[in-house]
Each structure stands twice: as C-alpha cells, then as structure tokens.
Amino acid sequence: MFRARRLLLRLAARPPLPPPRARGYADPAAGPVPMAFTFASPTQVFYNGANVKQVDVPTLTGSFGILASHVPTLQVLKPGVVTVYAEDGTATKYFVSSGSVTVHADSTVQVLAEEAVTMDMLDLAAAKSNLEKAVSEMAAASDEAAKAEAQIKVEANEALVKALE
C-alpha cells in the first residue's frame, strides 16, 4: 500500500512546472495602460474617465496629440478645437475658450475648459461679425487693460472663424 502511495505521489509530482516566463528584450512592455480621459467644463461633462484613443489639444505652446502613456505634463489651453478620437476611430470636435490640460504618470488625462461647446452650436456668420467688432475695438482701445481684453476677443474670434471654415 505504501508502495502504491509512493508511486502515485511520484506520478502526481511528475509534470514539471514550466519555468517562469522571463521577459526578453524583444517582448513588448507589460501592456499599455488605457487612457482615463476626463473632459469637462464647469457646467457640462463630456467625458469622465473614458477610454479614448487620442486627444488633440490646442495649447499656448502649440497643438499636440495625447495618446495613452503620454509623458506627464501640465499645459494651458488657448482658444481652439479639441478633437477626441474614440476607440473605434470616430472623431468628435469641441471648441474650447481656455482652460488647462493635465497628463499624469498613470495615464489619466484631465482637460478642464472654461467654456466648451460642440461645433454645431457655433455659427460662422456670427463669428465673423464678432471678429470684425473685436478688431475695431482693439484699434479704438485706449488703456492697457482694454487693449488686452480686446486682444483676447480678437484671438478667440479668430480661432472660432478658423475652426468653422
């Protein structure tokens, strides 16, 4: 009986475990961390921790696209279009006035816009007339503060017109 037991044990112990899989240099990294994308304005939430493929943002230092595992950064938005590419490739555009964008090390991205609207809420004719008004305001502005305000209006309206054309 003991012999049978020993035999059984040996049989049971027989198949050796495969060696732990060591990562070779040619193997890819542990797997991309999906991007948790949050895009909101004070009154509306567009994406909250959503999984999207890519986001293009207009910042003061230039436009750039953010994919998963982007290097962490803090940026400030300038008036322009934010394009969100979903997992299936469809692109949705939003116009933002200003705000901030934060990319963290764990691949979470927060785009906080002071005002953000979908493109269908904007009217090209109104944008053009606003731009003309803003340019004339800037020409007529007397002191520094008024000039700066008019400048901001001009930039925003220019971006609007450019986005709609």
Place this chain on the structure above:
Amino acid sequence: MFARGAVVALYQPQWGQVRNMATLKDITRRLKSIKNIQKITKSMKMVSAAKYARAERELKPARVYGTGALALYEKAEIKAPEDKKKHLLIGVSSDRGLCGAIHTSIAKTLKNEITNLSNAGKEVMVVGVGDKIRGLLQRTHGNYLLLTFKEVGRRPPSFGDASVIASELLNSGYEFDEGSVIYNRFRSVISYKTDEKPIFSLETVAGSESLSIYDDIDADVLRNYQEFTLANILYYSLKESTTSEQSARMTAMDNASKNASEMIDKLTLTFNRTRQAVITKELIEIISGAAALD
C-alpha cells in the same frame, strides 16, 4: 411667641407675576400670528426645494470638474515644506440665514484652524465668502479677516463668481504659501459635512519635487495653470456649499412648519377649552342670578 423682628419671613402676594388665564382674545391673536408664521415657513421651504433641485443638478458636472482640478495636487502629492509661515483660510458660506448650522459650522472650523495655526507659529489670514462669515468672525477674529465677499447666495454661483474671488485674492497682495478652502460638502438631502481642500501657492508647487516628472513646464504656463486651478477649486466649493445650504434651509423650514402646526393644535385645544369655560361661567352667573331671585 414669634420673635419680634424683621427676620420673620412674611408671605407677600406677588403682583404681576401671577398669570391670569389667557382671555379668548389673547389666544385668538396668538393663533393668528402662528398661522401666519406657518404659511411663511412653508413657502420658504417650497422656494428652497426648487433652488435645491437646481443646485443639485448643477452640482453633478461641477463635481467632475472639481475632482479633475484637484487631481494634480493629489497625484503629485504636493505638500508645503514645514517651515513656510504664511497660511490662508477661505471660508465659503453665504449671506442668508435660516439654514440651520451651515454658517456656524464653517465659522467654528475657521476659529479652530486659526487657533491651531497661530499656536504653531504661522501667520494666518482669512477670506470670508458670504456676509455671515464676516458677521461671525468680525468681533473676535476681526484682525485675521483679509477679504469678505457679499451678495453670495442670492443667485446660483457661476464660474465668473469664482474667477472674481480668485482674482481679488491674487491681487490682494497677501503672498500665502499654502492654504485651504473650508466649505460644506453635500452628502445627501439631510446631511452635509464641513470639508477642507488644500490650495498651494505658485512657489510651493514650482518648488515641489514631484513636479519634476511633469515635462516641459515653464514659469508662465505654471502660473496660468495655478490661477485657473484656484478658480476651479473655488467654483467647486461654491457649488457644493450652495447645495448644502439649500437642503439645510429646506430641512429647517420644514421643522419650523411642523413645530408651528403642533403649536396651532395645542392652542386650538386651549382655545376651545377656554371658550367652553367662558360659556359655563356665563351660564352659572345667569342661573345663580335667577336662583337668587327665587
């Protein structure tokens, strides 16, 4: 037998202290005034309920926005170095009362924080959003008040309000190193909690070591970012605060209406008893008058 002297206690009938049984007119007057009060508190409750519904609806996106804005401070674990002296407290409340313990809880937290920080040797200044905070802190901690804001609570807060507060604070000239916003966080219709969220100055954030992992940041961008984040945090705390305040006012007015109805019931019973007593007295007088003639 009694010792002569003024030490003997004499029972003096007390004038004016004895309450006669209230006349019907007194009770009627009281009843009318309490009924009016009940109508007022009921209508205040309705108004608060409507404002609360709107505030709660607007709170949902504001919460996502606020947590997004605070994410940097949490993930980067920014902490001010211990030797920094200047502290700032922002207490967020409103102008109007009759909302339960909303204002007093903020004021209490502020006073405790002031005491703790002063004992630790730090310099503290307080910004009060809402007239009630000013009223509660003026007398005892008046010299700590840096700025106060009025006309809060009349209309629902917007991002513009938050940015006005942020810009006034940044222009005030008080170079704080770190601070916190003290507000009432909304938990449910019947409960809220006084909560604290940290804010840091530009120098603290720029000097923080965990900021080095963030790529490509120059001073201008960081300053812009910081100012925007400050406005965001203030906006979030304003939204939470309004929702808590409206729900607390709803509860307070509801309780007041219930108390008023209780008083009305009791008074109505007293009124009926008194009325019957008056009738009985008249009957007795008539009957005893008639009996005396026999």
